[in-house]
Structures are given as C-alpha cells and as structure tokens.
Amino acid sequence: MAVRRSELGEFLRARRDRISPAQAGMEAFPGPRRVPGLRRDELAYLAGVSTDYLSRLEQGRQQNVSDAVLNSLSRALRLTGVEQDHLRRLAAPSRASRGSADLPQRADPGMLRLMTALDHLPALMLGHRGDILASNHLLHAVLGRSFEPGDSFTWFMFTDPLARERLVNWAAFASATVAGLRREAGERPHDARLRRMITKLRETDGQFDDWWQDQRILAYASVVKRIAHPVAGPLSFAVESVVPPHDPEQRLIVYTTEPDSPTAKALPLLASYGVAQSKS
Numbered sequence: 001m002a003v004r005r006s007e008l009g010e011f012l013r014a015r016r017d018r019i020s021p022a023q024a025g026m027e028a029f030p031g032p033r034r035v036p037g038l039r040r041d042e043l044a045y046l047a048g049v050s051t052d053y054l055s056r057l058e059q060g061r062q063q064n065v066s067d068a069v070l071n072s073l074s075r076a077l078r079l080t081g082v083e084q085d086h087l088r089r090l091a092a093p094s095r096a097s098r099g100s101a102d103l104p105q106r107a108d109p110g111m112l113r114l115m116t117a118l119d120h121l122p123a124l125m126l127g128h129r130g131d132i133l134a135s136n137h138l139l140h141a142v143l144g145r146s147f148e149p150g151d152s153f154t155w156f157m158f159t160d161p162l163a164r165e166r167l168v169n170w171a172a173f174a175s176a177t178v179a180g181l182r183r184e185a186g187e188r189p190h191d192a193r194l195r196r197m198i199t200k201l202r203e204t205d206g207q208f209d210d211w212w213q214d215q216r217i218l219a220y221a222s223v224v225k226r227i228a229h230p231v232a233g234p235l236s237f238a239v240e241s242v243v244p245p246h247d248p249e250q251r252l253i254v255y256t257t258e259p260d261s262p263t264a265k266a267l268p269l270l271a272s273y274g275v276a277q278s279k280s
Contacts, residue, residue, distance in 0.1 A: 007186075008065075008090040009058040014215035015077045016043045024076060038077075046076035065091040082219045086186045104150070107133035108244040111252045120267065122237070122255040128184070129194045130154030130177070133250060141270045142166075142227055142235065142255065154181065154197065158205050168226040168234075171207070178211040179218035186217075225255065232266040 016038040021028040029042050038046075044054040049069060056062040070091055074084045105127035112134055115123045122142045124135035130153045140146045144162050147153070157163050157174055164170045181198060188194060202209040227235040237255035244250065257264040 006060045008087070009060050011087065011090055011215050012043075012054075012058050012073070012077075014213075015079065015083070016040070019078060024078070043073075043076055047072040080217075082183060083217045086183060086217045089186045089189075105131065105133060105247075105250060107149075108247050108250060110246075111242065111244045111250070114242070115252055115254075118254055120271070121257070122267075123253060124153070125250060125252050126153060127250045128188070128191065129197060130157075130181070138267065138271055139255070142229065142237075144230075152197070154201075158201050158208055166227055166229070168228050169224070173223050173225060174207070175211045175216070176218055176223050178208060179216040182212065182215070183217050183219060229266075229270070232270050233262075235263045235266060236261070237263065 017036050019037050021038060021042055024038060024042070024046055026042065026046060029039060029045075033039065040054055040058070041051045044051040047054070047069065049072070053062065057065065070084075070088055073079075074087060077083075079087065107125045107127075111125055115125060115134060115136060119136055119138065122136065122139035124139050124147065125133040127133050132147050132151045132153050133149055135147045144166055145156075145160070147156075154177060157170075157177055163174075167173055181194075185191075185194060185198060198212070202212055223239060225237045225239050227237070229235050237257060240254050240256050242252040242254065244252070257267065
C-alpha cells in the first residue's frame with residue numbers, strides 16, 4: 001500500500017502548512033522557516049512523537065501508525081471530524097471500504113418516491129463518483145440540459161461549458177465537489193473508475209488539479225447555488241441532501257427556495273418551459 005502511505009504524507013504536509021504555531025497554541029521554534037505553517041519538528045513536539053518518526057510518516061516509510069499517534073496528530077492539526085476519518089483511512093487502508101465499486105448502483109425506491117413528490121423543486125439522486133441515479137425535468141430546465149441515469153454530474157461540472165455558464169458561483173460549488181471527491185477517494189481506495197476520473201480531470205482541468213492538491217476534505221457542503229437562467233433570470237437555491245437509511249452511499253439532492261421568493265415564483269414558469277422544450 002505504498003500509494004496510500006504517500007497520500008498520507010501529502011495530507012499531513014498540507015494540513016501542517018495550513019496551521020501556524022500560534023493557531024496550534026504554541027510558541028514558534030527558533031530558526032529559519034521554510035514552510036507557511038508548522039515546521040515538522042513543531043508538529044512532532046505537539047503530537048508527542050520524534051521528528052524522525054514524523055519524517056518517516058510523511059515520506060511514506062512508516063509501516064504502522066497507532067491510534068494514539070493518529071489522535072495526537074488530529075488534535076495538533078485541529079482536524080475536523082471528517083478530516084480525522086480521512087486520516088485514519090489513509091493510515092490503515094483496511095478500514096476503507098472495498099465495496100462493489102464496479103457494480104452499478106440503483107436508486108433507492110423510497111428516495112425515488114420522495115423525489116417524485118417533490119417534483120415542484122429541482123432534484124436529482126447521486127451515487128458513487130457523482131454518478132446520476134435519477135433526476136427530474138425541473139432540474140433539466142434549471143440547468144439547461146437533460147441527464148440520464150449513469151451520467152456523471154461531476155463530469156458535467158468540469159467538462160461541460162454550460163456548467164460554468166449557468167452556475168454564477170461555479171468555483172465555490174466546484175471546489176466543494178473536489179473536496180467531496182477526495183473524501184470518497186479515501187473511503188473507496190479500490191474504486192478504479194473513481195481514480196481514473198480524478199486522474200483525467202487533473203490532467204485536463206487546471207483548477208481541478210489546484211483544488212485536488214489543496215487536500216481539502218468535505219463530507220457535504222450546503223453551498224447556495226446561484227443560476228443565471230436565460231428565460232427566468234437570476235435564480236438562487238439552497239441545496240439540501242437526504243441520505244436513505246438503507247444505503248448511505250447515495251443522496252437525494254433537492255434545490256430548495258425561500259417561500260414567495262423570485263426563484264419560487266419562477267419555478268412554475270420553468271416547469272412549463274421545460275415541458276415545452278422536451279416536446280420541441
């Protein structure tokens with residue numbers, strides 16, 4: 001598992017670059033500083049390990065890492081709960097899910113019924129890698145294109161010019177997407193399709209690669225989505241996520257609106273517009 005040990009080192013270095021000695025609650029050690037955040041010896045001191053041990057860990061040469069060391073590193077680096085889980089998966093790949101990475105997911109029937117009941121709001125169901133399991137016509141009308149089960153919403157975000165055209169705050173939403181992909185890559189190290197997609201996007205999209213190297217981790221981000229629609233004008237949605245109890249690896253995503261807001265009033269028009277477009 002040399003690759004995973006390398007990823008562990010990259011994650012640790014990125015996280016210590018992010019936090020200064022003052023933020024970590026310590027006086028900076030004397031001497032020259034060549035890093036923006038904690039020096040390696042400072043993090044080792046805070047975590048109660050030797051600098052040599054931490055060096056081996058960051059260079060992928062340390063075979064075993066105890067829970068006590070991981071806990072100490074998490075506290076020293078002020079990791080969030082999601083980041084702590086990611087650190088543990090990188091340190092012990094056996095904790096990550098092998099799953100059925102190559103088997104197609106099927107939309108949860110209960111979530112499909114809920115999506116149908118919410119047909120007055122744009123909605124879609126996402127599975128592994130951002131694969132679309134289901135979507136409704138109002139979502140297609142809002143985003144300006146149709147989606148079929150098996151399409152990749154992640155691929156749409158980074159390769160379809162329409163995504164950047166319609167999403168006013170594309171960068172905020174896209175960077176959160178990358179942070180979620182990094183979390184999933186930690187959870188599913190054996191998912192070859194996921195890794196191929198990440199590699200391809202890193203090679204073809206410079207912003208994706210920059211965000212990937214940032215090592216940011218998110219489980220889910222409720223990013224307000226602002227849409228520039230050519231017919232309905234500016235639209236604003238709060239994006240909510242519902243996870244089915246029997247399959248936590250898929251999500252129902254619903255674009256919600258404030259009551260009586262301009263966006264809420266525009267949706268019936270968009271629903272009619274979407275139907276007319278589908279018939280033309």
